[in-house]
Amino acid sequence: MVFRYELIKEDRDSKARLGKIYTPHGVIETPIFMPVGTRATVKAMTPEELKDLGAQIILGNTYHLYLKPGHELIEEAGGLHKFMNWDRPILTDSGGFQVFSLGDLRKITEEGVEFRSHIDGSKHFISPEKSIQIQNSLGSDIIMAFDECAPYPSDWDYVKKSLERTTRWAKRCKDANANPDTQALFGIIQGGMYRDLREQSAKEIIDLDFPGYAVGGLSVGEPADLMCEMLDYTVPLLPKEKPRYLMGVGSPDYLFEAVIRGIDMADCVLPTRIARNGTVLTSQGKLVIRNATYSRDFTSLDPECDCYTCKNYSRAYIRHLFNVNEILGSRLATIHNLYFLIKLMENIREAIKEDRLLQYREEFYKKYGYIK
Amino acid sequence: MVFRYELIKEDRDSKARLGKIYTPHGVIETPIFMPVGTRATVKAMTPEELKDLGAQIILGNTYHLYLKPGHELIEEAGGLHKFMNWDRPILTDSGGFQVFSLGDLRKITEEGVEFRSHIDGSKHFISPEKSIQIQNSLGSDIIMAFDECAPYPSDWDYVKKSLERTTRWAKRCKDANANPDTQALFGIIQGGMYRDLREQSAKEIIDLDFPGYAVGGLSVGEPADLMCEMLDYTVPLLPKEKPRYLMGVGSPDYLFEAVIRGIDMADCVLPTRIARNGTVLTSQGKLVIRNATYSRDFTSLDPECDCYTCKNYSRAYIRHLFNVNEILGSRLATIHNLYFLIKLMENIREAIKEDRLLQYREEFYKKYGYIK
Ligand SMILES: [Zn+2]
Ligand SMILES: [Zn+2]
Numbered sequence: 026m027v028f029r030y031e032l033i034k035e036d037r038d039s040k041a042r043l044g045k046i047y048t049p050h051g052v053i054e055t056p057i058f059m060p061v062g063t064r065a066t067v068k069a070m071t072p073e074e075l076k077d078l079g080a081q082i083i084l085g086n087t088y089h090l091y092l093k094p095g096h097e098l099i100e101e102a103g104g105l106h107k108f109m110n111w112d113r114p115i116l117t118d119s120g121g122f123q124v125f126s127l128g129d130l131r132k133i134t135e136e137g138v139e140f141r142s143h144i145d146g147s148k149h150f151i152s153p154e155k156s157i158q159i160q161n162s163l164g165s166d167i168i169m170a171f172d173e174c175a176p177y178p179s180d181w182d183y184v185k186k187s188l189e190r191t192t193r194w195a196k197r198c199k200d201a202n203a204n205p206d207t208q209a210l211f212g213i214i215q216g217g218m219y220r221d222l223r224e225q226s227a228k229e230i231i232d233l234d235f236p237g238y239a240v241g242g243l244s245v246g247e248p249a250d251l252m253c254e255m256l257d258y259t260v261p262l263l264p265k266e267k268p269r270y271l272m273g274v275g276s277p278d279y280l281f282e283a284v285i286r287g288i289d290m291a292d293c294v295l296p297t298r299i300a301r302n303g304t305v306l307t308s309q310g311k312l313v314i315r316n317a318t319y320s321r322d323f324t325s326l327d328p329e330c331d332c333y334t335c336k337n338y339s340r341a342y343i344r345h346l347f348n349v350n351e352i353l354g355s356r357l358a359t360i361h362n363l364y365f366l367i368k369l370m371e372n373i374r375e376a377i378k379e380d381r382l383l384q385y386r387e388e389f390y391k392k393y394g395y396i397k
Numbered sequence: 398m399v400f401r402y403e404l405i406k407e408d409r410d411s412k413a414r415l416g417k418i419y420t421p422h423g424v425i426e427t428p429i430f431m432p433v434g435t436r437a438t439v440k441a442m443t444p445e446e447l448k449d450l451g452a453q454i455i456l457g458n459t460y461h462l463y464l465k466p467g468h469e470l471i472e473e474a475g476g477l478h479k480f481m482n483w484d485r486p487i488l489t490d491s492g493g494f495q496v497f498s499l500g501d502l503r504k505i506t507e508e509g510v511e512f513r514s515h516i517d518g519s520k521h522f523i524s525p526e527k528s529i530q531i532q533n534s535l536g537s538d539i540i541m542a543f544d545e546c547a548p549y550p551s552d553w554d555y556v557k558k559s560l561e562r563t564t565r566w567a568k569r570c571k572d573a574n575a576n577p578d579t580q581a582l583f584g585i586i587q588g589g590m591y592r593d594l595r596e597q598s599a600k601e602i603i604d605l606d607f608p609g610y611a612v613g614g615l616s617v618g619e620p621a622d623l624m625c626e627m628l629d630y631t632v633p634l635l636p637k638e639k640p641r642y643l644m645g646v647g648s649p650d651y652l653f654e655a656v657i658r659g660i661d662m663a664d665c666v667l668p669t670r671i672a673r674n675g676t677v678l679t680s681q682g683k684l685v686i687r688n689a690t691y692s693r694d695f696t697s698l699d700p701e702c703d704c705y706t707c708k709n710y711s712r713a714y715i716r717h718l719f720n721v722n723e724i725l726g727s728r729l730a731t732i733h734n735l736y737f738l739i740k741l742m743e744n745i746r747e748a749i750k751e752d753r754l755l756q757y758r759e760e761f762y763k764k765y766g767y768i769k
Contacts, residue, residue: 108713110709342437355724
């Protein structure tokens, strides 16, 4: 099997780890932030621009691609890589999260989930087997088991029933994967905010022996402290020799806290979504570019950043672009925000290498204005 | 003065001419198509992408920039070139066309035009002097005289009165230009669809001795034949040693017909505007990418095109992007359309060089499906 995780170094002062993930489309250095390309495109970006930023892997959303343009069409095109002109690794989610959060009138049975498309109301059914079949058609390097991400808050009984079904679905996903040698299937640990259920889920999913594990059901609206507590408890249950993926996390502080607790991979639409609304991440904290304060500010978005946007454009210009709804505004802000997080993770990897991650976090938080 | 037009060669079989325009920001090869960057950005594009396509000069719109972000702000930023990160030549229009077509409740007097902003209704007054002052602030290489483009159709009496005022305004513009050595002011010939008035306008404007001349008041809704007739009549009145600019023309057939009648420069928002609606120009004619026909068409937009879009993406993928409203769709279509016209003009220059322009036009029209 081509897929492999290599643990290079553990941080002296935290659970953070430096590693490499080998996939059929190349090697990923971890810890890593993965930009999200929901509908076969990372919004506003070309693949070349993503590479220039240092993006090593991107995400695709199975639910969206299944509805439009359809996985058969993408398979006909030669797979998602070829369809969207991206030759580095791709991870696809299972569609579960979107089925539960976007799909209308869903009906969950042991067999799977019946739902109506959020686009046109058409009726669909996704089972664990169907999710894997779609992801096999897409040809992504890392594919995810079809799970239920229980909403927050949910009561103990519901979460227990849900995680046990997620385990049974995980087994079916594993059996359904037609390309285990080229598409690594990750299992997903659920269990809500309950320690005993997290333990039960971790045990059951790890018993099925996946090449990697995701911690699901976090960053769903719970307080930051509770997420950290769940990570503190869950991550040590995972085998050291496998990569660990925290889904839906993409703010600088959450990334720090996740990495420090042993997470290797994270993804989030946040940096690209807020960019399109004109909010950018900077070393001094968030900046809302539409603010009148910046109308005659001819400095760059972030004086410490050396991205394409910061090297060539002023806040005044970018503010103007947003004020008149020009596409280039979204482009420039997206470039900057993705670069900011990709560079942050590079710095984090460097800090792990030199056993100064906790110190780097303190420095970063202080400048960023983040009070823990 | 840095500005200079060099006539390199005249076509054997038509009035087409090969030339070079020297400006403070570089040399332009003519005949040329100029992409329009209305609000200090060619929609959806970066300056680097424009250069990669071979764009040698772009347009800015004085009316739009005056309203947002304001010419003083752009002057503070170091001029339009620096503000938008474009170091090649820029031409700005006078704002006249937009004042007359977009401004509300306009009142024309000898002094200038009072109008209300189409954005917020605020009251403004633009005179010939004000237009030049704004363009001086913007720092564009070629600036245009403030004129009235009479609507089509207009009666003889109105057009005569209007063109005579345009002449008086042109004189005032010339007197107002604070940077004649670095910003070449073009005069604009009006005269509607009346031969005698075209002749009168040409004589009056040429008497004022500008470094270049535009033919205004065409491509305003009149039939193609009438435009061609007016060009046939007007262009020969212009001095050979000055460049000639036809405003608002950007379809392949209009470009051919204009060049063949001795036009050196043209601009239009058409290629970028239709691109954002998913219509692309190809060697086989226009193509509406949203059509279901292309849903599983894995060929490129134009098999004869070697632009970034055509080298890397299929019709099926681009159709998908438009179907789900992804910014990348607009980007890829814009790249292709601009490349198509820039390449067309390159081919036209090559054909003039080799005295086979009329033959090239026949071949192009045949393939494009255009019947004269
Ligand atoms: Zn930056
Ligand atoms: Zn092309």
